[in-house]
Amino acid sequence: MTAPLLSVRRLAKSYATDGVQTHVLADIDLDLFAGDFVAVMGPSGSGKSTLLYCMSGMDAPTSGEVRFRNRDLAKLPERDIAEVRAQHFGFVFQQANLVSNLTLFENIAVPGYLKNGRSPAQTQKVARGLVERMGLAADAHHLPSQASGGQQQRCAVARSVVNEPDILFADEPTGALNRANTLEVLDLIGGFHAKGQTVCMVTHDVRCAVRATRVLYLEDGAIKGELALPPWSEAVNATGNASPKAREAQVNAWLSSLAW
Numbered sequence: 238m239t240a241p242l243l244s245v246r247r248l249a250k251s252y253a254t255d256g257v258q259t260h261v262l263a264d265i266d267l268d269l270f271a272g273d274f275v276a277v278m279g280p281s282g283s284g285k286s287t288l289l290y291c292m293s294g295m296d297a298p299t300s301g302e303v304r305f306r307n308r309d310l311a312k313l314p315e316r317d318i319a320e321v322r323a324q325h326f327g328f329v330f331q332q333a334n335l336v337s338n339l340t341l342f343e344n345i346a347v348p349g350y351l352k353n354g355r356s357p358a359q360t361q362k363v364a365r366g367l368v369e370r371m372g373l374a375a376d377a378h379h380l381p382s383q384a385s386g387g388q389q390q391r392c393a394v395a396r397s398v399v400n401e402p403d404i405l406f407a408d409e410p411t412g413a414l415n416r417a418n419t420l421e422v423l424d425l426i427g428g429f430h431a432k433g434q435t436v437c438m439v440t441h442d443v444r445c446a447v448r449a450t451r452v453l454y455l456e457d458g459a460i461k462g463e464l465a466l467p468p469w470s471e472a473v474n475a476t477g478n479a480s481p482k483a484r485e486a487q488v489n490a491w492l493s494s495l496a497w
């Protein structure tokens with residue numbers, strides 16, 4: 238059996254605020270394998286973002302292990318964790334958070350210069366390819382303030398993969414987008430997954446979750462259930478346009494069974 242890319246064992250996270258201890262995550266076990274597309278769902282406050290931050294080394298667990306390629310992130314010094322994040326992980330959030338005085342192209346390319354073993358010219362080639370794929374070619378010289386919300390988020394998605402990360406982490410990447418832009422961003426992330434990208438995405442939206450191959454349901458800081466789905470491309474090809482609806486119905490029925 239192949240080793241997981243990332244494995245979480247007995248992960249717990251709690252916060253102490255004004256002397257009161259809040260237990261946010263308790264006893265989480267989870268393996269993420271290369272090629273997985275995991276969607277994390279659950280009620281607001283259930284700990285989805287906290288789990289994503291602990292898995293990606295952005296936050297430190299209170300106890301337990303998060304192993305990436307068998308290195309325990311919780312035990313690494315901050316400098317090494319920063320290295321893992323820069324070289325191996327990509328991030329997309331609800332807001333694009335682009336650098337306001339860089340063009341869209343520069344926003345995509347700049348983090349790419351940190352990638353080990355790649356020349357600036359190679360990074361620029363990767364960035365130009367992403368600009369094309371994101372449909373940003375005509376606007377790549379614009380500043381973020383001159384771009385629409387959808388363009389900004391497509392730029393943020395491109396930026397997240399410029400380092401060809403092993404894992405793309407996304408926290409409600411479509412949460413601030415309208416329907417058309419949501420579908421575009423999903424198609425882009427789904428396109429990367431279809432080419433082999435491993436994805437871990439928090440979402441409230443069933444239209445997003447149906448793109449995944451594994452849907453996790455988090456409640457009160459614990460994983461309450463998991464639904465396995467065939468790859469999205471198979472679902473679409475097998476029965477044509479009607480199938481996304483059937484898949485949404487399947488996920489909705491599963492969520493209802495968990496009292497979503």
Ligand SMILES: Nc1ncnc2c1ncn2[C@@H]1O[C@H](COP(=O)(O)OP(=O)(O)OP(=O)(O)O)[C@@H](O)[C@H]1O
Binds near residue numbers: 259279287
């Ligand atoms: N820095 C912090 N200090 C104290 N409590 C925190 C902190 N960060 C998160 N929490 C608490 O942890 C719980 C889980 O938060 P988290 O942001 O992970 O939830 P979520 O499932 O992502 O919710 P949402 O769907 O609303 O984004 C919440 O009760 C929140 O108040």
Ligand SMILES: [Mg+2]
Binds near residue numbers: 285286287
């Ligand atoms: Mg959240």
